[in-house]
Amino acid sequence: MAEATYAPPGTMDMEDGEAKGFEFNDKSIRRGFIRKVYAILMCQLLVTFGAICLFVYHMPTKRWFLANPYMIWVAFAVTLVTMIAMACCESVRRTTPMNFIFLAIFTLAESFLLGAVSATNAPEAVMMAVGITAAVSLALTLFAFQTKWDFTMMGGFLVCATVALLILGICAIFIRSNILQLVYGCIGALIFCMYLVYDTQLMMGGKHKYSISPEEYIFAALNLYLDIVNIFLYILMIISAASK
Template sequence: MSTWQQTPGTGYYPGQQGPNTGYPSQNPGYPPQNPGYPPSQGYPPPQDGYNPGYPPAYPGGNPPAAGFVPPMNPPYGQVPPNSGTPFTPPPMQAGMYGTSYAEDPMQDEIKGFDFSEQSIRRGFIRKVYAILMVQLLITIGFIALFLFHPGTKHWFSRHTYVFYIALIATFVLLIAMSCCSNLRRQAPMNYIFLLLFTVAEGIVLGAASSTYQVDAVLMAAGITAVVCFALTIFAFQTKWDFTLLSGVLFVAVIILLVFSIAAFFVKGKIFTLIYASLGALIFSVYLVFDTQLMMGGKHKYSISPEEYIFAALNLYLDIVNIFIYILTIIAASRD
């Protein structure tokens, strides 16, 4: 037979044993195993080793080479006749940002970018520190304005309600950015809210710093810069994983909150020094903790690269709190 046709009145296909097939069964070990997929009418005879039970995906074309196994027929895991190893789909892998769904591995190459984990993390760290530097410059500008510009200091002493408005705004904006993930991820709203928070925090810190002596504020700023730089280098170099201390740090913050409430009723230089020293220590550890969360990699827990606003906000609050407690220590030691 020159074409693939069913033998009239028999119901048999070529290569399948049966009466009056007109086609000698040269390979009795290859009966069609998938009767739901009969060969197309008029299809040319198969080549050696090709299974007629599995027609090609392109009818009318040339028959595939010997040993060809169509990828979608039979289903995954089914062993086609004489195919050897069953086809196994590739395992699901984590997405680019730690998600559980698989992504197209060719998608990044098509776009022309290198989206490896290390390159993403390095770009994320640079972006966080760039935002943090802008926040610190704005804050330093407000502190310098309150310290070295007498007109601003005098005007603020007559309009103290601005301090309380700024203080309430910092809490509202902080809660909004912490609880609403979409608010801190969607640009440009995340930058707008972060800028408003930084301005409000700068007003609060500037007003608070104006009540201290200039040399004490400058000394506290210098010590804070040195401490934060040293702790950042330590966080990048140390083999200790501080991301495991989230529970311990939460308990330490609760204890610090109790101390702050007691500070309203217990007056004394020793108590103030203990409270300020404890606060500086806790937020110094928090700075290492948040830095390693931002780094990711070898640490158990890490923050998503999409959370660059949240990471910058955490580092900024750590530095601000370290500055406040160091300034309190200096002022209490002079009092």
């Protein structure tokens, strides 16, 4: 989405002084937008990390999950419905408090799914994946803010890479191989690392060719959250395959 423009109230002509006021106003809006997105994202990640720890270290929760495996499908359905609603319906993701309600439901359902996946892995592997994901996400975010390269023009390439990854994942279902799982995890982690840089620069705006509107703070937080979640899942897959 191309970035919307914002004119200071009461101005019509863009003379030098007014142009500076416009630029300052636009940067102020963008900074406030970025702060809001990261505040929402941190709340999402804290909830998700808490759910992972609960499923990994709290044995009654793990036993309850193993006794009720159908809850995975319920959580998956809730995640899919809320994600499609926020992605496709502008009124859902822009109307307060509806957008926060949908995002909270999505985050809880996604956290349940991540906790369920983590419960099937060794606690050491899960915590290692969490630590690596946190370090990689921080490094990529700093890189996206500092680099002069514009990754916002890579949308088409990332879509093609995601389709190729999906095809490889379907093949991995029928071909049981630790090597294929390792390769699939490495490629998936690399693609979503690029997605994280791409979505971060879309949020930043500025001199990048494409940017997201400051009104889309829920959508921006959702994109970054999904990038980090996918990086975690693929890193966990790599660790699991390597341990075998």
